Amino acid sequence: DAGVTQSPTHLIKTRGQQVTLRCSPKSGHDTVSWYQQALGQGPQFIFQYYEEEERQRGNFPDRFSGHQFPNYSSELNVNALLLGDSALYLCASSSSGNEKLFFGSGTQLSVL
Amino acid sequence: GQNIDQPTEMTATEGAIVQINCTYQTSGFNGLFWYQQHAGEAPTFLSYNVLDGLEEKGRFSSFLSRSKGYSYLLLKELQMKDSASYLCAVRDHPAGNMLTFGGGTRLMVKP
Numbered sequence: 001d002a003g004v005t006q007s008p009t010h011l012i013k014t015r016g017q018q019v020t021l022r023c024s025p026k027s028g029h030d031t032v033s034w035y036q037q038a039l040g041q042g043p044q045f046i047f048q049y050y051e052e053e054e055r056q057r058g059n060f061p062d063r064f065s066g067h068q069f070p071n072y073s074s075e076l077n078v079n080a081l082l083l084g085d086s087a088l089y090l091c092a093s094s095s096s097g098n099e100k101l102f103f104g105s106g107t108q109l110s111v112l
Numbered sequence: 113g114q115n116i117d118q119p120t121e122m123t124a125t126e127g128a129i130v131q132i133n134c135t136y137q138t139s140g141f142n143g144l145f146w147y148q149q150h151a152g153e154a155p156t157f158l159s160y161n162v163l164d165g166l167e168e169k170g171r172f173s174s175f176l177s178r179s180k181g182y183s184y185l186l187l188k189e190l191q192m193k194d195s196a197s198y199l200c201a202v203r204d205h206p207a208g209n210m211l212t213f214g215g216g217t218r219l220m221v222k223p
Contacts, residue, residue: 004154033209042116042199042213043155056210090154094209099143099162101209103154 002027004093004104012110013081021076021107025093031055032074033101034066035090043090049074050096078109086111114138116214118200123220124190132185132217134200145211146174146185147199155199158185187219195221 005024013019025032031050035043045058049068068074072093078085088108092101115137124130136144143162147155161167161176161183173186185198197218201211 031209035213040215042201042216043211045210045212048210056205058210092209099145099160099203099209100157101145101211102157103147105152105154 004029004091004102006089006091006104006107008107009105010108010110012112014112015081015083017081017111018077018079019081019109021078021089021091021109022073023076023091023093023104024073025091026102029093029095029102030072031094031096032068032072033092033094034074034076035092036060037088037090037106039087046076081111083111085109114202114204114212116200116202116212118198118214118217120215121218121220123222124187126190126192126221126223128190129186129188130190130219132187132198132200132219134183134185134214136181136183136200136202136214138202138204138212140204141178141202142205143203144174144176144183145201145203146172146183147201149197149199149216151196158198190221192221192223195219 033048034046037043047057052068088106090106091104118134146158149155159174197216200214
């Protein structure tokens, strides 16, 4: 049983570019959340998707957008990249009614 | 606003016991989580407390006092592999699974 998988594992972009990160939830999970983790800090909530809709959103600008597909997988898109967007992007999945989150290993994004 | 505080770093000796504290001030409360994160890896679930008291799971225990906005993670019989960051997180709303994380405590276990 595969856990939460994310791709790519590492990515290098330049300022102003756009990026798409992908996540496949753990089997049986229907809810996907995205977190941004800067070096040496705790993860910060970006948004959560359930039934293909954004259910909750953290304090992130509109440059950050997402999507959930019918198979529950999800994408995170970031437009007009800034140097400060360099971070580890974590995807977490859960099943509705269950509080336990399972995290993927993340995508390390470097913006130059 | 949301505020979760935990020590930045701690050092302990192999075989000893260490307690990592977490205090929180959040607009709501619907459970407190502890996660372990080794460098370069995914956070992994350790414990969940929603009622006051102690939850024990093997070498790890977690305590919660909702009236004090306080929790701790207790690690017994420390092993070298316990060197990692320990993240305290609060879920402040019953709907959804949004977690607010503290900055994490980096624990170094020495021989």
